[in-house]
Amino acid sequence: MxxxxxxxxxxxxxxxxxxxxxxxxxxxxxxxxxxxxxxxxxxxxxxxxxxxxxxxxxxxxxxxxxxxxxxxxxxxxxxxxxxxxxxxxMSMVMQDPKFSLNPVMTIGRQLMEAARRTASRAEARDRAMAMLEAVQIRDPARVFGAYPHELSGGMGQRAMIAMMLIAEPDLLIxxxxxxxxxxxxxxxxxxxxxxxxxxxxxxxxxxxxxxxxxxxxxxxxxxxxxxxxxxxxxxxxxxxxxxxxxxxxxxxxxxxxxxxxxxxxxxxxxxxxx
Structure with missing residues (x-):
């Protein structure tokens, strides 16, 4: 197809x-x-x-x-x-998380915003935590409440990937x-x-x-x-x-x-x- x-x-x-x-x-x-x-x-x-x-x-x-x-x-x-x-x-994972993550919103809020379009608030939070774990973030609770500037480049990249995948799109660029x-x-x-x-x-x-x-x-x-x-x-x-x-x-x-x-x-x- x-x-x-x-x-x-x-x-x-x-x-x-x-x-x-x-x-x-x-x-x-x-x-x-x-x-x-x-x-x-x-x-x-x-x-x-x-x-x-x-x-x-x-x-x-x-x-x-x-x-x-x-x-x-x-x-x-x-x-x-x-x-x-x-x-x-349709989603796209950008090359540099510094220019893709909202600097005034926590990572968790941004993840939930993406998930809330297809899930309830409680489901969105559970999916956000599960996706942070899936991209091998060892302390998902801390990252969930962190702002983008508080993360390293690699950690920010993982958070951005989690954000793009949380809705399980049909097309990912x-x-x-x-x-x-x-x-x-x-x-x-x-x-x-x-x-x-x-x-x-x-x-x-x-x-x-x-x-x-x-x-x-x-x-x-x-x-x-x-x-x-x-x-x-x-x-x-x-x-x-x-x-x-x-x-x-x-x-x-x-x-x-x-x-x-x-x-x-x-x-x-x-x-x-x-």
Whole structure:
């Protein structure tokens, strides 16, 4: 089942030299699967994710020949429709929690605000505490009552991930969701995401610089360069990529004894122990 259709997506920002197109004709479909988007900084990965959720910051402008989520034409979505989609059926984990968490609200209040849209107050509090535990926060009660500035970067990242997952959305766009986490917490977060994909049929767009992580965790991979998709392939075949840019990214990985370090093929049972 196809959950998301994106066809000829373009994102443009005005500059002194004229309009600058940062996403240029991106097209793909997403089912109940894990789709990885990789590329260097400035390749258009994050702007692609933001445009799908209608979050292109003004004066930027996003257009598409088709932008459809579960039969809903997002190009014509009203503010009321967006309120019914964002945070409930569609969520996005931003790259930096400092710019995504409300600095004047406690973590618990922000989590409950997300959960209250589909649950009672008591249920929302229970779900908030359970989700904080699920992302391996050892003292969930303390974090529940803390403000964002009282948390470390990694702790804030975990709290933000919990906030986006608490409503169990149908579509999650994760922009470098594990970049600030240590390896053990990273693995636990990946297990949570995998469980939502496998058990609930969630569609996941996983944006990352980490080719090794994307190659072992995702089902398919889009490689972006200068705002365009230059290659699409199965994650298991990433090491056999043909496009020169993808090959260049692979050659940037650490080498062992002078040769290219192969991408690992890991199973869910192995927990993606990278």
């Amino acid at each position: 196809t959950l998301l259709h994106v066809e000829n997506l373009r994102v443009t920002f005005p500059t002194r030299q004229g309009p600058a197109e940062v996403v240029r004709g991106v097209s793909f479909t997403l089912g109940r699967e894990r789709l990885g988007i990789v590329g260097e900084s400035g390749s258009g990965k994050s702007q692609t994710g933001r445009a799908i959720l209608g979050l292109t910051p003004p004066p930027g402008r996003a257009t598409a020949d088709r932008l459809e989520f579960d039969g809903i034409d997002l190009r014509a979505a009203t503010p009321r429709q967006w309120r019914g989609l964002r945070g409930i059926r 994760a922009d470098e969701p594990t970049s600030a986490l240590d390896v053990t917490v990273q693995i636990e977060v990946l297990r949570i995401l995998d469980r939502l994909v496998q058990d609930r049929g969630m569609g996941l767009v996983f944006i990352s610089h980490d080719l090794r992580l994307v190659g072992s965790f995702c089902d398919r991979v889009l490689v972006m360069y200068a705002g365009r998709v230059v290659e699409e392939l199965k994650a298991a075949e990433l090491a056999q990529a043909r496009h020169p840019y993808t090959q260049g990214l692979l050659n940037c990985l650490p080498r062992i004894e002078g040769g290219r370090r192969p991408l690992p093929v890991l199973t869910r049972e192995e927990g993606w122990a990278l």
